[in-house]
Amino acid sequence: MADKVTPRSKDYSQWYLDIVHQAGLAENSDVRGCMVIKPHGYAIWERMQRALDRLFKATGHVNAYFPLFIPKSFLAKEEEMAEGFAKECAVVTHYRLKAEKGRGLIVDPEARLEEELIVRPTSETIIWNTYRNWIQSYRDLPLLINQWANVVRWEMRTRLFLRTAEFLWQEGHTAHATQKEAEDEAHAILMDAYRKFAEEWMAMPVLTGPKSEGQKFPGAVYTLCIEAMMQDRKALQAGTSHFLGQNFSRAFDVKFQNQEGKLEYAWATSWGVSTRLIGGLIMTHSDDQGLVLPPRLAPLHVVIVPIFRKPEERQATCAAAARLAERLRGLPADPWFDYEPIQVKIDDRDQYQPGFKFNEWEVKGVPIRVELGPKDLEKDACVVARRDLPGKEAKLVGIPLAEAPARIAGLLKQIQADLLERAKKFRDAHSYEVNSYDEFKRKIEEPGGFLWAHWDGTRETEERIAAETKATIRCIPFDRPKETGKCIATGRPSAGRVVFAKAY
RNA sequence: CGGGGCGUAGCUCAGCUUGGCUAGAGCGCAUGGUUUGGGACCAUGAAGUCGCAGGUUCGAAUCCUGUCGCCCCGACCA
The missing domain is CATH 3.30.110.30 (C-terminal domain of ProRS)
Incomplete structure (x- = not known):
């Protein structure tokens, strides 16, 4: 049987594409540069969203939503940004189609928009245009808003998750009364949200610090970043936090009255991470067997594979699997798992053999697999296999069922810690x-x-x-x-x- | 957007050079049976406007032109 994943040593970018495909994370759509995020990939994004959203909310941020379309004139108002994004904007010029015999649908030439709209490549302009009405007094500040959204940047060359024409992200946009407060915000988001998330959830070690002048975000005074190393030793910018100074408050005339009654321009930050993180996650931990997921972001933590031949064995192993699954789900709520039950699945399909199932769950990156067969049941035990240590050798055999739930919960934490440690060692070694x-x-x-x-x-x-x-x-x-x-x-x-x- | 490669079944590909019967294989899928502790096997079956649009020709998957898309390398970018 041919391997379904190209080894990294043979062709790294093919390996990446194989993982994305075989693990069912995403696929290219019929729209150039745009991907379909499949359920397993989207489930990872949902876990990321949840963890990040909690970090933002815990520091006083709230979510809101701003329009997908931005009047062209808005983008033009901040010169550096206009220059930076002009080359990759999708533009809406018309608002109607009409059906014409023999030609199908055509753009109605009479339905041209008076002012063209661009599809947001980022939302600073429309948000600061809105903030003008929201900010009058220092008492309105700080304004700490985040939005979860899609954005479009018309890229020449795309790669699933790493660079697509449309992607999902969060963008935080904050307004402050003082420069120091805004700079502290940009810094805190980077260190206490992004760095923490990368290391504690993704198990991906990151460097933190400013970008050089040449690498900063157009429109920013300076850009801070988290930067990770992938397994091909290339760097991945995994998140950015920008101090925008008064660039946007000046461009959109956002002034507030300070305590002395004087008018001042507000100070701004913006910050974002995107579905690119999924690409980073893949390239940090996965191996030639397939995807490897850190337990805190895995949509499924444990898969139990009952092993059976005869109907009696099927009945007995599946029943034991169900009991184990219930005990795993019933473990006390743990903040480490966001107070959520451990996610367990029993793979009792009988059209596939156990070996097939092992490989399938490995390629999908499920952190722990439990094997439960007649021989195990005789000893009231089970076999536990860690995804991050593949192969038969690393299996833990004879784990008593009575202890299994606690052992598995402990192992999930151990795997998370080991993945971070391994990634750190790799980065430091290179x-x-x-x-x-x-x-x-x-x-x-x-x-x-x-x-x-x-x-x-x-x-x-x-x-x-x-x-x-x-x-x-x-x-x-x-x-x-x-x-x-x-x-x-x-x-x-x-x-x-x-x-x-x-x-x- | 420049250079190179490739578009034939859900996937990987053969056929194209030298135009000609009804367009093939493996994997996957469906059905039945035998299997089941690291990717099982047998049988039967479903599935393709040969990327799309023109052109040449008695006849085009095959030749010509255009176009769209994908992959790799550059430039640009999260």
Whole structure:
């Protein structure tokens, strides 16, 4: 039987496509660049949404919804943003079709919109246009709003989850009375929501810090990011939090009266993570057997495969499986699982053999599989297999049924911790301090990874290095060691090392 | 958007060079039976406007033109 997943060593991008397909996460649609997110993929997104939404709400944010369409003139108001997004906007020009004999439906030339609408690539403009009416006094601030939405960026080259023309995300848009408060917000979202979510839910270690001037969001004063390393040693920007200064309040004339009665422009932040995280999740943990999911984001935690030949065996093993499932679901509510019951499925289909089922649930990434057959029942025991340690060797045999629920709950936590630890070790093993441009050029090609190097701080040098090596500055880490030096490319003074990598 | 490759059954592909019977295979799917502790087997069956639109021809999956889509490499980007 041929393997259904191309090994990473043979063809990494084919491996990624195989995982997405075989695990049933998404597929390309008939609309160019747009994907269909399938139930299993969407279930992962729902888990992500829930965890993030709780983090946002816990810090006083509320959800709202703004329109999909943005008048073209709004986008034009903030110059940097207009420039940054102009090249990838979908534009609505008409509001009606008509049926014409022989030609089917055509765009009605008489139904041209007076002002063209663009499909939001991001919502700062329409939101700040709305905030003008919502903000009059310092008492209206801070305004802490998030929206869950889809956005469209007309990309030339797309990859499922990582870059699609339409994607799902959340975008937070906050307004504050002072610069400091806005900067604290951008920082807190990055560290207490995004970094925490990446590490504690996704088990994906991230670097945190500002982007270089050349990599920041159009319209931002500065952009903070979480940056992760994928298994091909390329970097993935996994989330961004922007301090927008007064750029949008000036563009949309959002002023408030401060305590002294003077008018001031409001201070802004915006921040977002998208379905791209699912791509990051895949490329952080999965293996040549298929998807590997961290338990806290897995839609299904445990699959129980009863093993039987004769009808009596089927009856007995399925009954034992049902009892075990009930006990797992009945474990006391645990904040670690968001106070939700452990999700358990019994795979009692009889048209498939156990071996087939094992492989199928492995490719789908279910963290724990329990095997329950006649031989186990004789000993009141079961076999427990961890998805993150595949193969027969790693199976735990003879786990007494009485202890199984507690053992399994403990194992789920252990798996989550081990995945993060493994990913950290991988990243650290592929992070290097480099001190010469020659070494930089060599290492970026082979083996690749995060290169911590000195940089003179100029955009020209970053662009030159990118042109010559394809590596860009991913992050200027908050926690970089205090160490001055000389720029690897120009020899000019550097205030500290920054992280270069090839990126998605 | 530039360079390269590819579009034939749900999936992977053969057939195309050199136009000609009713367009094939494997996997998957349906039905029946035998199986079942790491991707079972046998039998029967359903399933394709050959990406789409023109053209050449007595005749086109096959030749020509255009077009759309997908994959890989660049430029751009979360």
